[in-house]
Amino acid sequence: MTSPASSSEVKYLIESSEGNTFDVSGAALRQSNTFNAMFLNIGADGPIPFTDYNEATLKKVFEYCEHSVNEENYSGPKHQDDLSKWDLNFFNEMDQKMFIDVINASNFLDIERLTSYCCERIARMLRGKNTQEMIKVITLPTAEELEAKQKVEEKKAAAAKKVAEKAAETAEKTETLEELPVQQLVQTTRNKLTRKYLSFSNE
Amino acid sequence: MSPSFPLLRLPGVVLSDVFKSLDIEEKFKLSLCSKRISTQINNARLYSQNVIVDLCGLYQKIEVSSENNKDTFYILNFYECGARNNPDIHQYRIEERTVPVFSSGIGITLFWKNLREGFLFVLRYLLKIFQCKFSIKNICNTYLFENTISELLDLQLEFKKLSICFNLLKNQHLLWNQVSNKLGLVEDLEILSGSGFRPVFTSWPQEISITGSDWFTLEYLLECTCTTISLGGSLLENKDLDETLRKWKTGGFPNLKCLKINSQSIETTGTTILGMRLLELSGKVIQTDDGSKKATIDIGNGRIEMYVTSF
Numbered sequence: 001m002t003s004p005a006s007s008s009e010v011k012y013l014i015e016s017s018e019g020n021t022f023d024v025s026g027a028a029l030r031q032s033n034t035f036n037a038m039f040l041n042i043g044a045d046g047p048i049p050f051t052d053y054n055e056a057t058l059k060k061v062f063e064y065c066e067h068s069v070n071e072e073n074y075s076g077p078k079h080q081d082d083l084s085k086w087d088l089n090f091f092n093e094m095d096q097k098m099f100i101d102v103i104n105a106s107n108f109l110d111i112e113r114l115t116s117y118c119c120e121r122i123a124r125m126l127r128g129k130n131t132q133e134m135i136k137v138i139t140l141p142t143a144e145e146l147e148a149k150q151k152v153e154e155k156k157a158a159a160a161k162k163v164a165e166k167a168a169e170t171a172e173k174t175e176t177l178e179e180l181p182v183q184q185l186v187q188t189t190r191n192k193l194t195r196k197y198l199s200f201s202n203e
Numbered sequence: 204m205s206p207s208f209p210l211l212r213l214p215g216v217v218l219s220d221v222f223k224s225l226d227i228e229e230k231f232k233l234s235l236c237s238k239r240i241s242t243q244i245n246n247a248r249l250y251s252q253n254v255i256v257d258l259c260g261l262y263q264k265i266e267v268s269s270e271n272n273k274d275t276f277y278i279l280n281f282y283e284c285g286a287r288n289n290p291d292i293h294q295y296r297i298e299e300r301t302v303p304v305f306s307s308g309i310g311i312t313l314f315w316k317n318l319r320e321g322f323l324f325v326l327r328y329l330l331k332i333f334q335c336k337f338s339i340k341n342i343c344n345t346y347l348f349e350n351t352i353s354e355l356l357d358l359q360l361e362f363k364k365l366s367i368c369f370n371l372l373k374n375q376h377l378l379w380n381q382v383s384n385k386l387g388l389v390e391d392l393e394i395l396s397g398s399g400f401r402p403v404f405t406s407w408p409q410e411i412s413i414t415g416s417d418w419f420t421l422e423y424l425l426e427c428t429c430t431t432i433s434l435g436g437s438l439l440e441n442k443d444l445d446e447t448l449r450k451w452k453t454g455g456f457p458n459l460k461c462l463k464i465n466s467q468s469i470e471t472t473g474t475t476i477l478g479m480r481l482l483e484l485s486g487k488v489i490q491t492d493d494g495s496k497k498a499t500i501d502i503g504n505g506r507i508e509m510y511v512t513s514f
Contacts, residue, residue, distance in 0.1 A: 096208065100209070100212060100213070103213060103217055104213075104214065104217075107214055107216060107217050115217065115220065116220065118217070119217060119220040119221045119223075119224050120224050122208060122210070122213075122221045122224075123221050123224035123225050123229075125208055126225060126229060126233060127225070127229060128229075129229075129232070130232060130306040131232045131233070131235045131236055131293065131295060131304065131306065132293055134232060134233055134236050135236050135237075136207065137207055137208060137210075138207070138208060138209070138210040138211070138236060138240070139207045139208070139209055147294075
């Protein structure tokens with residue numbers, strides 16, 4: 001839905017995943033290549049549904065777009081040190097979850113400037129670090145930790161297999177002596193143990 | 204915001220942008236973090252920086268630099284001897300092998316049980332991270348990489364610079380047979396051949412520089428399609444230069460930008476070139492007959508240089 005004012009004052013209604021709507025200026029929206037490709041020429045009769053993203057995220061993204069409306073045309077990635085005080089505040093006040101949501105929304109809306117600044121900010125977390133430090137930053141287990149984990153799992157699986165084999169052996173001995181209902185009981189026990197062994201192996 | 208960040212939760216396109224923001228050494232180090240990260244870096248390879256991989260010393264030192272030379276790092280390969288017990292050395296996966304790795308100010312050191320095998324694994328690994336062109340700048344290193352050169356060319360990999368010193372090779376014919384029909388993959392070929400070996404050309408690199416080019420005949424020169432031709436120790440004479448320049452004037456050597464010939468047989472009192480005595484040519488600007496190109500001639504003692512510019 002657009003208001004019939006001059007082109008710079010045109011407002012669009014945006015719909016979020018909660019079904020809420022809010023206004024965004026045409027000038028801000030035009031920073032989104034996705035919007036330009038989908039709605040710029042044909043216009044929108046009702047709210048524009050960006051319903052994969054919540055209201056808070058979309059508002060944050062368009063807050064950035066509204067702010068950069070009057071900035072010079074985007075000319076490639078800027079170094080983090082060149083960011084303005086406003087830009088730095090904008091990023092600093094986001095928690096990690098919001099930051100990831102903003103990157104995803106900015107990527108979908110194809111807002112080059114915002115996406116590029118977000119990427120630069122992530123790159124900065126990795127800059128000047130060695131692999132071990134990078135692993136900590138990107139929250140991955142180290143090769144040693146993976147190796148240790150694998151050893152523990154192998155040990156667990158071997159122990160479980162041993163228990164299962166022993167139980168099956170005992171059950172077989174009992175099987176020959178007992179009557180049919182008991183044999184059924186043994187079979188049930190064996191099945192249970194086998195399942196337990198398998199679940200150990202798959203952990 | 205927290206100092207840690209779940210990088211792999213980002214969409215591939217965004218990850219690719221993050222990788223582009225890192226310098227080449229950081230990207231290499233990041234690729235070692237996990238298989239999933241290295242797969243993502245591999246997926247984004249086509250959008251990655253172009254790098255020149257210079258093979259400096261036998262299997263041991265690899266210089267990786269960005270094409271604009273702004274960024275350089277070294278990979279050093281060593282034999283693995285007790286490397287696993289050093290607390291500063293960590294194990295990472297490279298080409299499906301667990302490799303002890305040590306990072307320091309001078310570069311990234313990798314430890315291998317088999318150095319040659321490790322060296323080839325590193326090259327393959329680099330090819331997955333970057334768009335690589337190879338380079339052997341030091342002509343004395345040819346014999347070290349005799350096998351590697353042909354292996355890389357067999358994989359259709361490009362060389363930014365390839366220096367071959369035939370004097371140092373055990374089997375000159377073998378290497379040349381493997382290289383000569385793949386010279387289209389070589390940007391800049393430097394040859395030193397003073398041992399009587401006469402390479403036969405079946406294709407041409409973009410640029411060629413030959414030291415000791417007494418075997419490089421006029422016929423070869425007239426066939427050469429390189430943009431830069433530099434011949435040292437040539438035996439070409441004034442009449443050969445006359446024929447060469449006449450061919451250029453009538454539209455021959457369409458790619459030529461620079462021709463440099465050093466020859467004892469270029470004489471100031473010899474046959475005229477384009478109807479002029481040698482010294483008369485000095486500083487002259489000549490044109491192709493169709494007027495599409497001009498060239499400036501520079502003359503020295505036993506030397507002629509020609510620099511072509513288009514109109």
